[in-house]
Amino acid sequence: MGEKQKAVDEIMLDRMKELKVETMYDRFQAQQPQCGYGSLALCCRHCNYGPCNIDPFGPGPKKGICGADANTFAGRHFLRMSGSGTACHSDHGRAVAHLLVSTARGEAPGYRIKDVDKLMMVAECFGVKTKDREVNEIAEEVGEMALMEFGKPYGTLLFLKRAPESRQKVWEKAGIAPRAIDREVCESFHRTGIGGDQDYRNLTNQSMRVALADGWGGSMIATELQDILFGTPKPVQGRSSMGVLKRDHVNVIVHGHEPQLAEAVVMASSDPEVTKAVHAAGAKGVVVAGLCCTANELLVRHGIPMAGHMTMQEAAISTGAVELMVVDIQCVMQAIIETSRHFHTKVVTTLPKAKIYGAEHVEFSDEHALDAAKKILLMAIENYKNRDNNKVFIPSSAEPNIIAGFSHETIKYMLGGRFRASYRPLNDNIINGRIRGIAGIVGCTSPRMEPGALAYANLAKELIANDVLVVTTGCAAGQCADGGLMLPELKDACGPGLKEVCEAVGIPPVLHSGACVDNSRILIACSEMVKEGGLGNDISDLPVVGACLEWMSEKAIAIGQYFVASGVYVVFGMNAPVAGAPDMQKLLTKDMEELVGARWDFERDIKKIGKMLMDHIEKKRDALGINIKKERKLYDMAERRALERECKPVPGHH
């Protein structure tokens, strides 16, 4: 039996070690042991009486100086994380809404309305008149209405009415229907200051409300308006791995989250001045590759290659083949500046709200996007001559290895057909048991996990073997792509029911739906399944689950909380962020079910998570009365190792 082939991140870590380039794994080790108080949410520094710690096990204090107890500490932390995550996605959504307005007014050269159908759908949802009006006129009003969602003084968010009525009633009854997005973020920080909200149950209600303002507000605005501007994703062939970089090309990596920058860089890459400069520099062309969620955005819309996910940003620079890494915001590590010093790579920041000390800054704006993008590309080309070919190490080839681009509209069309697009066939296949349920596998990658562990890919394999259709976004999607899970040929790894469906429809069993902001697509898919009928009256009735194995960002907490508050059972790997506060943890993992029909689970042993998800799916099927018992495939240790080997081997380096 041959040795397990190394994954790209393992190969690159070996290379970085050889070159003595520090990595996040080194810094992770240097941080051990990490602060126990912080890990358990038992450290509070919200005021200068503190920092206060609570000692849950020993003789130390059980309260902060103000008298706040462990549950209040943890409840505040959890709310601040939900608020911060919501702020990230929502500020992103606001930027897209501004771009839609400036595009409609003709003030953003290069951009245009690409999906008029989606514009009309959003217009209808916002109550914007469409009859006898120009597209740009409608788009301007839709953009302005979207901007109003951030700060309107009265009412709740307009997209909430896309949820099933039963769910809207749950939110009303619990008093958690979100009002303006900025209001929910602002109130979350207000409540968590010294002397504010000190009932962990009330704090948790607000964490649901602010998170819902993310999922059904800021994130949904970002996704829908991006689709209007850049196109709604459709199935597209793409590539994922660092092998997309080319030795004889100028390589530019676009990293971060907001696609307007990346789209401008792609547009500018075909500018005649850029082409001329590339040839003058002696290169065969320019490769623009994405990293992190920018990669997901470019991949699902255009099939533009993906160089890697979050934990691979230092590794990408360490190929020695990257002339320039241009970044916008979110999940960009300061460490890339230090990494770039070992090579010739330039790091360029672009947003006034996200600068990095040591990076060059080229200001990006909607009005001058193409000029900025061209300038950045010319900087990269100019830097090509500084590349040290002895340091170039590109770890894998670039065979087509993904079919991506599964928006909820695409899934509907593929399953139901162009002329009667509907979720009926999906619901029918769930009812007849060919598909047991749906799992959203989403979220970050983390140095807490062994490099090359491919945890998300292994979980996805386990689920599809049990006839569960997997939808994935964010860095989890990047890892599933690296694991070779996004090809229709993978149907042979499915259980017989799912295989039959994938064959009939021509889809892979693991569907790439976009970036972390695009989890809102999964909310809409769930709503449509309920509205289609036959699977209960609410999202909480569906055999649908969510999982995030390597959560890292506060955005992941906001996402988890909006899924739970929308009725979806969610399991997170790693540590529970409220583990030091038993009542708070019980609230999340048990009591929330009574309030919103769903709950969290936290499980350190990620090998148990597949079974937890399957158990929940079968429980929901039982409750719906659609269960024909099926023997489940549970994996023992030897089989799990076999799964790891089976996951698509990453081609060896050359």
Ligand code: MSK
């Ligand atoms: S980039 S938030 S590591 S998914 Fe969206 Fe990936 Fe998580 Fe950042």
